[in-house]
Amino acid sequence: MRDMKALINRLGLKAKEAATGTIYVEHNGKKVRVANHEPNFAMTKFRGDADLEIYTHDVEGSEINDKYDVVKMIAEFFEIEIKGTLKSILTKASNRKIAERNRLAELAKANKKEQEAIKEAKEERLNNLADFVAENKEELEAILADAEAYGDFGSNGAKRRKRRRNYFKNEVLKRFNVELELSDYKEL
Numbered sequence: 001m002r003d004m005k006a007l008i009n010r011l012g013l014k015a016k017e018a019a020t021g022t023i024y025v026e027h028n029g030k031k032v033r034v035a036n037h038e039p040n041f042a043m044t045k046f047r048g049d050a051d052l053e054i055y056t057h058d059v060e061g062s063e064i065n066d067k068y069d070v071v072k073m074i075a076e077f078f079e080i081e082i083k084g085t086l087k088s089i090l091t092k093a094s095n096r097k098i099a100e101r102n103r104l105a106e107l108a109k110a111n112k113k114e115q116e117a118i119k120e121a122k123e124e125r126l127n128n129l130a131d132f133v134a135e136n137k138e139e140l141e142a143i144l145a146d147a148e149a150y151g152d153f154g155s156n157g158a159k160r161r162k163r164r165r166n167y168f169k170n171e172v173l174k175r176f177n178v179e180l181e182l183s184d185y186k187e188l
Contacts, residue, residue, distance in 0.1 A: 132178060
């Protein structure tokens with residue numbers, strides 16, 4: 001909050017900081033309150049209501065306005081032109097935010113391509129296994145029945161499912177030399 005207070009003071013305003021970290025700014029009879037928490041309503045009799053309340057964090061504690069956003073909002077509210085080094089500081093901060101947003105968008109795009117490639121590979125693998133499953137349906141049903149019986153020896157649901165999956169996969173691999181997951185078999 002001290003950095004924010006220094007930036008607000010660069011606007012030519014006098015910012016006061018409370019013990020809670022809240023910053024109060026008054027100019028031309030208007031008041032602004034900047035905080036990361038709800039106001040103490042018992043204190044309004046001493047300081048009065050604010051015309052604008054700016055929160056730096058939301059209820060969950062995530063940052064919603066950084067110090068540069070707050071300075072821009074205050075300047076806009078009081079109709080003060082931002083000049084000089086303060087303007088360059090705010091421009092650099094905005095450029096960093098834009099660059100970060102672009103980087104995240106590129107990562108999302110790359111992630112989406114990877115997911116599509118994985119999905120296509122799975123569809124291709126399932127298409128290749130479809131004929132195998134159709135030809136050996138009776139034997140695979142028998143293996144599945146054995147896997148169900150073997151899985152029932154597990155002490156809880158997760159262990160039963162794991163035993164069932166492993167038994168089915170290993171038996172198919174042993175008999176046919178083909179890797180077939182139980183989930184893929186059920187999907188086919």
